[in-house]
Amino acid sequence: MTLRIEEHADRVVATLDRPEKRNAIDQDMIDALHELSAVLEDAPRTLILTGAGGVFAAGADIAQLRERTASDARLAINATAFIRIRELPMPVIAAVDGYALGGGAELAYAADIRIGSPSLRIGNPETGLGIIAAAGATWRLPEIVGEARASELLLTGRTLDAEEALRWGLVSAVHPADDLLAAAHGIADRIAANDPIATRHTKTALRAPRDRHPQIERDLQAELFESPEKHRRMTAFLERTAR
Structure with missing residues (x-):
């Protein structure tokens, strides 16, 4: 092997x-x-x-x-x-x-x-x-x-x-x-520790050709803005900072 x-x-x-x-x-x-x-x-x-x-x-x-x-x-x-x-x-x-x-x-x-x-x-x-x-x-x-x-x-x-x-x-x-x-x-x-989908999307954006920017960020971010994980993580952040 x-x-x-x-x-x-x-x-x-x-x-x-x-x-x-x-x-x-x-x-x-x-x-x-x-x-x-x-x-x-x-x-x-x-x-x-x-x-x-x-x-x-x-x-x-x-x-x-x-x-x-x-x-x-x-x-x-x-x-x-x-x-x-x-x-x-x-x-x-x-x-x-x-x-x-x-x-x-x-x-x-x-x-x-x-x-x-x-x-x-x-x-x-x-x-x-x-x-x-x-x-x-x-x-x-x-x-x-x-x-x-x-x-x-x-x-x-x-x-x-x-x-x-x-x-x-x-x-x-x-x-x-x-x-x-x-x-x-x-x-x-x-x-x-981070959201795996956000990590994958970040890697996708990092590897995209220059001529695909900034459209690719818009599309990937639009998907993430609708995700339950984004809402959960941001809610948890706000709750921690409010204490």
Whole structure:
């Protein structure tokens, strides 16, 4: 099993688990990510992605990647799985310890929230292997850190340490490795305290193309304004503040 799944009522923890290959992403792991996505599309919950053994994912499985052909490239094998992760209804949190390189970095980029440990090393060395970062980095990374920084990272193939990743905004926080998963659960706890439909609608609005704004907010807010949960939560707030 390359992906260990721990299910809770309001969240799922998925641990990349190929310690002998530093959690390199192979076809079995991609298949498991598709299976997990199907579950979370049907029953939306927050997803925490992490890696076993002090590593998030050292990249795609180079032995498999070396044998792939042009027809495989056109299937966008990893990109398709990461797009599906990105488009899950509820937030995705990546808790990144150690190396997140190549496809491992691109999986982290697909998350809504990324936190790291002091040993974080993240980047895309694909051009040094004679390929490009084709599973999301070329369009997601500019959205996260800006075009200039994304261009430097992708064209040089260098990696960022935790301090630089935090300064660039590639991760939102750095926690000791032993506390990293607990910090991810803390974020999930804050999400769980909110209205899940409002959370889903916020994610939808965040991911919508610029030309859909502000109409998308109007439509989503109109739906929420009619919801019983909005009325219940606002009534509870007013009652608390009146005491």
